[in-house]
Amino acid sequence: MTRFNDYKVLITGSARGIGFAIAERFAASGATVLIMDISAEAVQTAVKKLTDSGFIAFGYSGNVTDSAAMEELFAKIIRDHGKLDCLINNAGITRDNLLLRMKEEEWSAVLDINLKGSFICTQKAFKVMMKQRFGSIINIASVIGIMGNAGQANYAASKGGLIAFTKSCAKEFASRNVRVNAVAPGFIVTEMTATLPEAVTAEYAKVIPLSRMGSPDDVARLCVFLASDDSSYITGQTIAVDGGLTMH
Numbered sequence: 001m002t003r004f005n006d007y008k009v010l011i012t013g014s015a016r017g018i019g020f021a022i023a024e025r026f027a028a029s030g031a032t033v034l035i036m037d038i039s040a041e042a043v044q045t046a047v048k049k050l051t052d053s054g055f056i057a058f059g060y061s062g063n064v065t066d067s068a069a070m071e072e073l074f075a076k077i078i079r080d081h082g083k084l085d086c087l088i089n090n091a092g093i094t095r096d097n098l099l100l101r102m103k104e105e106e107w108s109a110v111l112d113i114n115l116k117g118s119f120i121c122t123q124k125a126f127k128v129m130m131k132q133r134f135g136s137i138i139n140i141a142s143v144i145g146i147m148g149n150a151g152q153a154n155y156a157a158s159k160g161g162l163i164a165f166t167k168s169c170a171k172e173f174a175s176r177n178v179r180v181n182a183v184a185p186g187f188i189v190t191e192m193t194a195t196l197p198e199a200v201t202a203e204y205a206k207v208i209p210l211s212r213m214g215s216p217d218d219v220a221r222l223c224v225f226l227a228s229d230d231s232s233y234i235t236g237q238t239i240a241v242d243g244g245l246t247m248h
């Protein structure tokens, strides 16, 4: 099992859901975890859960779409911790609607948070990582960014964009020893999906070769691998955690 030593990881949108599971897995692997989310209160609660378990965690609140606030946040992180080894762009939202009914606000909100937010945080992180000549950036995309989905054109465009963004950054940053990869989760059981009727999840399971939904920790364990030296020759890739739903 991977053990991190003096390793600092910032995870956006990590007060709950997949982001929090990623934080837990890194913390359990010995990393210093920097929880970041939009609600200061939720950040505090998440940090307390980790520190109560004996893990090393610190909290930062902010909105990934606010470039000036992110500039300050990254500067504060470097003042507090001296370096940043890994950024995980996990903050994301959905605003589903059929295309004919989709409002411009629904389009813009999803593209802003999922794609522009990742651009803003990646730019700030790379400024630090290029000087360190070390870093791993992991973008949480989605299988929807690979295969599309009716009612999610905005979300699919944001995640497909994130996958293309990942490849471009990987090419730009490779000479500075900064790797950039994307993770594409499939159907993952979170608080949101846990409320789906059993009949609906059974229907989903039928199209998944491994016949079940994934857990947030399935995603988290791949992130640990992509952050560690075990993946030191892997960059620009999009790896699906989807029970075989997408194969290419």
Ligand SMILES: NC(=O)c1ccc[n+]([C@@H]2O[C@H](COP(=O)([O-])OP(=O)(O)OC[C@H]3O[C@@H](n4cnc5c(N)ncnc54)[C@H](O)[C@@H]3O)[C@@H](O)[C@H]2O)c1
Binding pocket: 012, 013, 014, 015, 016, 017, 018, 019, 036, 037, 038, 039, 062, 063, 064, 065, 089, 090, 091, 092, 093, 113, 117, 140, 141, 142, 143, 184, 185, 186, 187, 188, 189, 190, 192, 193
């Ligand atoms: N749940 C799934 O099945 C699934 C599947 C594929 C991909 N994903 C992706 O995984 C990521 C996490 O999803 P989740 O299911 O845990 O969602 P979630 O809604 O439970 O968590 C998202 C977190 O991001 C935070 N956030 C939202 N906007 C923000 C902003 N502007 N700035 C900072 N933080 C912000 C939220 O407060 C929340 O804590 C997302 O990028 C999502 O698109 C999820």
